[in-house]
Amino acid sequence: MAFLTKGSVAALIAAAAGALCLLLESSLPWLVKFPAAWVLPATDWAGAAMEWLLALIKPTARGFSALMFYPMEAANYVLSNTPWPLVICATAALAWILGGVRMALMALVGLGFVLASGYWPESMNTLALVAVSVPLALIIGGGIGILANEYPRVRKPVQALLDIMQTVPTFAYLTPLLVLFGFGPVVGLIASAIYAAPPMARNVLLGLERVEPEIKEAAIMAGGTRLQQLFQCEIPSAGQQIMVGVNQCLMAALSMVIIAAVIGGFDDIGWEVLLTMRKAQFGQSLLAGLVIVIFAILIDRMSGTLTQDRREKHDPRIAWGILAVGAAASAVFWGHIQQPGAYALFNPVADSVDRGLSAFTTANADVLTAFKNNVLFYVLLPLRIGLDQAVLPFTWGFSWTPMMSLGLFATGAAAGAVFALRGQLALGVMLLIAAGMLETGISQLPWPFVLIGAGALAWVAGGRGLAIMTVALLATILVSGLWERALLSLYLSGAAVFACTVMGGAIGLVSAVSPAVWRVVHPICDMLQTIPLFVFLIPVLMVFQIGEFSAFLAIIAYAIVPMIRYTRHGLVSTPEEMIEAATASGATKWQMLKDIRAPYAAPSILLGLNQTILYAFAMLVIAALIGTTGLGQSIYLALGQADVGLGISAGAAMAILALIADRMVQGFAEERRKALGL
Amino acid sequence: MRANGARLSTPPLSEPRPVSGSETPAITCQNVWQVFGNDADSALKEVLANHPSPDDAAGELRSKGLIPAVQNASFQVQEGELFVIMGLSGSGKSTLIRCISHLLHATGGEIRIDGENIVEASAKRLIELRRKKLGMVFQHFGLFPHMTVAENVAYPLRVQGVKKKQRQAKAEEVINLVGLRGRENHYPRELSGGQRQRVGIARSLVADCSVWFLDEPFSALDPLIRRQLQDEFLEIQAKLKTTIVFITHDINEALKLADRIAIMRDGRIVQIGTPADIVLRPVDDYVREFSKDVAKGRHARVASVMETGAGLAYGADDPGLRQDMTLDAALARCMELYEPVPVRSPEGNVVGVVNPADLAAALQVEQG
Incomplete structure (x- = not known):
């Protein structure tokens, strides 16, 4: 074994486990399908425990809920009763102070669009929720960050808690909140505060940790x-990082408020999207989605200016002037101002979009269906249930025979042998494993193989500790009876991540090589990252209707961005001296890319992959709204039935998958960084 | 303190600064230890109980995986004295100054400032001491990025609750002292490195400290600015006459500024002495290595090389040497006794003459 690398050993172990499972499949059926009798009623236990816990804190929660009712009502009252000219001008004035003419114009045009769309009242309702949840999240997050900074002993547990809070899918904690606070907007408020607090806490802690030691010493x-040091020196010195936290907090709150619309009970813009989507009024739903995007962009860009190093000063007198114009307009036209909801200038457009869309889908039905079916039948389905079941005369034109299986394995083995002989044993064995997985299908992989394979991979990525953690956590999913659903989730997100990696990597590569391409890709990436998750569903639904394929596309659209960004960033950020050294050695552009930039970019690309995986998991749950199977669906169902146990366990299973993927990729990235001496 | 035992009978390079009559030294460090690692306190106690020799104790601590960054440091600084601690990076000098200013809590030993043991001072007393007595300048300036020059400088007064007008007036005074008049409303990022350190110096002076800590204040600056600031620093010191602990890794800076120098290596103080001691009587090869590049002629006096005693013979020439002359100056005087001598081309033809006194003068570095 001494001459084998760690990777080869792990690959061989996994391959052996897989082969053993395949051989024994017929005689020992429990190897493939985990026997139901072995499943512990963990979901029920979790439910019972949670319900007991929830009952315990319910009175407090209801009290809090009643308390939050007042600021929410107040915010709502103010925002919905302030004449719209004043709201628009106040926003524009603020935008002027923050970012000058461009920002002010953006605010005017953006809010003008919102007004004209007729979704003004709903937007104000959403904004009222954000206006109350954000201060809550800022206080909670800031407090946690400061405390973690002051007491180093709690720093690790706090960071672990923040990790969990951000990996648990958003829908998952809506269910217990629903039970706690009852139906109503307060649930959305609390959920968004919980969801938005971690980025604030993280950035506050990071900022405080990064304050130069000499600045801290100078304050001493x-x-x-201690309080003077903290509030007069350290926090202001960390200001920029904290503002990054504020920006992320705002965006997270907005995103969550809109997601929380699924529980209904509040006439906000997210609800409007959902409603129109259900009624298949895609033109309207797109319009409402655009309104959300406008708010997201405005909030992001305006708060983003706070994170800039050196901000230009903008004359406050102009801001006052804009505000005065708004007030004057409101006063003068008091009697003439329509109810803001009455403007529905875009309705004809929306209707024509609807008509155009149906015309388009009917006209191109063949192409669209062919595209959808091709991907489904030739890519997704074989991945899900394996070639042996997916290949049917109905779709492929022939049926899968044992001979073909043999051929597949032989091809895999031959290709693997070629690599093994070239000294890349691990890669060769992995090819063989891939052939086996393609034959079986991800959702039907024998559970011992998954445990052992994941454990082996974790061992390579992060050593024994990570391997044990991986196996133990996966085993909890196994015994809790969520295994099949977990594999389904794994399959869909895996397929999406794979697609993102290939396409995102390619786009990132091209963007790195050609600045012209990046000039086009960059704003699109910015846009995609600003849009709340929810909105991604609208366009795919418009064209491809409900189903797994639409979910697949929505996940890709959302999760591809980090892959593009990190790939490009890694490739272009090679140190100048290395480029010069390579140029001096006479490397061509492509040699430079292949031999110098790519290896240097590897850790960065791995981090991109990591983000892509986390994004894919986050979107998977949202995509359950338009039809996916697996854990996402369970979480969504649990929400509908207020089934706390199912919601919590499915959410936990989802978080476990995300956590394991995260740690593994981080492990590989860390290993690459060390190898490069970074 | 073996270096002090070997103290020369010669006067130090610079005029001894007037030291006030009070008996207590401004700073006393007695067997100060700073150990990093888990349970450093108890480990140090245990090791010291078993190993009387500090070197053995340090070795024992290292073998336990602890880091003895400062080992058994003892010295005194008199009021008004400019005491320089010199050593390479990692020698423990920055750790030592942080022990004395109590940015780090010394693991063992006693540190007295004006007789008061600050190792045992309460948190409240420490704040009071820092407000009234101690000032510190940092290598990378440690300026608050969100405050203007004036706000930075006035900050030590702000924490004391001094009224805005009053602290602005006081800040202006020290800003003028360091030559930054007119830049009060700039932010640190708008200043050059030299200007930033002037702000750092002004801030440390604003509260009228009596003990002034400077942690490599000029190391981050380029050589020309460094020399300029050193000179201005000496001027300020001549005006204020505070007690100073000054950290540097630059032997020339140490020799230029110091009344006395402590040389540190691997956490130990290996020699304490006047600049002339360090240059002419290094206790070991390590210190000798430092003074190798130093122009000894500028720092040593005739007295340090002359023979004394009865019945010493000397020649007829008397160039007029005095015992407190630098070697450079003495050499120049001696050279004046020579006639001009010829200078030849490679072929052996006389191409010019040179006056030996001019040779000696050319070697001398102009003193700023």
């Missing part, structure tokens, strides 16, 4: 008390 030597 000046004779400040």
Whole structure:
């Protein structure tokens, strides 16, 4: 074994486990399908435990809920009763202070569009929720960040908690909140505060940790008390990082408020999207989605200016002027101002979009269906249930025979042998494993193989500790009876991540090579990252209707961005001296890319992959709204039935999958970074 | 303190600064230890109980996986004295100054400032001490990025609750002292490195400290600015006459500024002495290595090389040497006794003459 690398050993172990499972499949059926008798009623236990816990804190929660009712009502009242000219001008004035003419114009045009769309009242309802949840999240997150900074002992547990809070899918904690707070907007409020607090806490902690030690020492030597040091020196010094936290907090809150619309009970813009989507009024739903996007962009860009290093000063007198114009307009035209909801200038457009869309889908039905079916039948389905079941005369024109299986394995083995002989044993064995997985299908992989294979991979990525954690966590999913659903989730997100990696990597590569391409791709990436998750569903639904394929596309659209960004960033950020050294050695552009930039970019690309995986999991749950199977669906169902146990366990299973994927990829990235001495 | 035992009978390079009559030294460090690692306190106690020799104790601590960054440091700094701690990076000098200013809590030993043991001072007392007595300048300036020059400088007064007008007036005074008049409303990022350190110096002076810590204040600056600031620093010191602990890794800076120098290596103080001691009587090869590049002629006095005693013979020439002359100056005087001598081309033809006194003068570095 001494001459085998760690990777080869792991690959061989996994291959052996897989082969053993395949051989024993017929005689020992429990190897493939985990026997139901072995499943522990963990879901029920979790449910019972949660219900007990929830009952315990319910009175407090209801009290809090009643308390939050007042600020929410107040925000709602103010926002919905302030004349719209004043709201628009106040926003524009604020935008002027933050970012000058461009920002102010953006605010005017954006809010003008919202007004004209007729979704003004709904938007104000959404904004009212954000306006209350954000301060809550800022206080909670800031407090946690400061405390973690002050007491180093709690730093690790806090960071672990933040990790979990951000990996648990958003829908999952809506269910217990629903039970706690009852139906109503307060659930959305609390959920968005919970969801938005971690980025704030993280950035506050990061900012405080990164304050130069000498600045901290200077504050001590000046004779400040601890509170003086903290609030007069350290927090202001960390200001930029904290503002990054504020920006992320705002975006997360908005995103969550819109997601929380699925529980209904509040006439906000997210609800409007959902409603129109259900009624298949895609033109309207697209319009409402656009309104959300406008808010997201405005909030992001306006708060984004706070994170800039050196901000230009903009004359506050102009801001006052804009505000005065708004007030004057409101006063003068008081009697003439229509109810803001009455403007529905875009309805004809929306209707024509609807008509155009149906015309388009009917006209191109053949192409669209062919595209959809090709991907489904030739890519997704074989991945899901394996070639042996997916290949049918009905779709492929022939049926899968044992001879073909043999041929597949032989091809895999031959290709693997070629690599093994070239000294890349691990790669060769992995090819063989891939052939086996293609034959079986991800959702029907024998569970011992998954445990052992994942464990082996984790061992290579992060050593024994990670391997044990991986196996133990996967085993909990196994015994809790969520295994099949977990594999379904794994299959869909895996397929999406794979597609993102290939396409995103390619786009990132081209963007790195050609600045002209990046100039086009860059704003699109910015846009995609600003749009709340929810909105991604609208366009795919418009064209491809409900189903797994639409979900697949929505996940790709959302999760591809980090892959593009990190690939490009890794490739272009090679240190100048290395480029010069390569140029001096006479490397061509492609040699430079292949031999110098790509290896240097590897850790960065792996981090992109990591983000893509997390994004894919996050979207998977949202995509359950338009039809996916697996854990996402369970979480969504649990929400509908207020089934806390199912919601919690399915959410936990989802978080476990995300956590394991995260740690493994981080492990590989870390290994690459060390190898490069970074 | 073996270096002090070997102290020369010669006066130090610079005029000894007037030291006030009070008996207590401004700073006393007695067997100060700073150990990093888990349970450093108890480990140090245990090791010291078993190993009387500090070197053995340090070795024992290292073998336990702890880092003895400062080992058994003892010295005194008199009021008004400019005491320089010199050593390479990692020698423990920055750790030591942080022990004395109590940015780090010394693991063992006693540190007295004006007789008061600050190792045992309460948090409240420390704040009071820092407000009234201690000032510190940092290598990378440690300026608050969100405050203007004036706000940075006035900050030590702000934490004390001094009224805005009053602290602005006081800040202006020290800003003028360091030559930054007119830049009060700039932010640190708008200043050059030299200007930033002037702000750092002004801030440390604003509260009228009596003990002034400077942690490699000029190391981050380029050589020309460094020399300029050193000179201005000496001027300020001549005006204020505070007690100073100054950290540097630059032997020339140490020799230029110091009344006395402590040389540190691997956490130990290996020699304490006047600049002339360090240059002419290094205790070991390590210190000798430092002074190798130093122009000894500028720092040593005639007295340090002359023979004394009864019945010493000397020639007829008397160039007028005095015992406190630098070697450079003495050499120049001696050279004046020579006639001009010829200078030849490679072929052996006389191409010019040179006056030996001019040779000696050319070697001398102009003193700023």
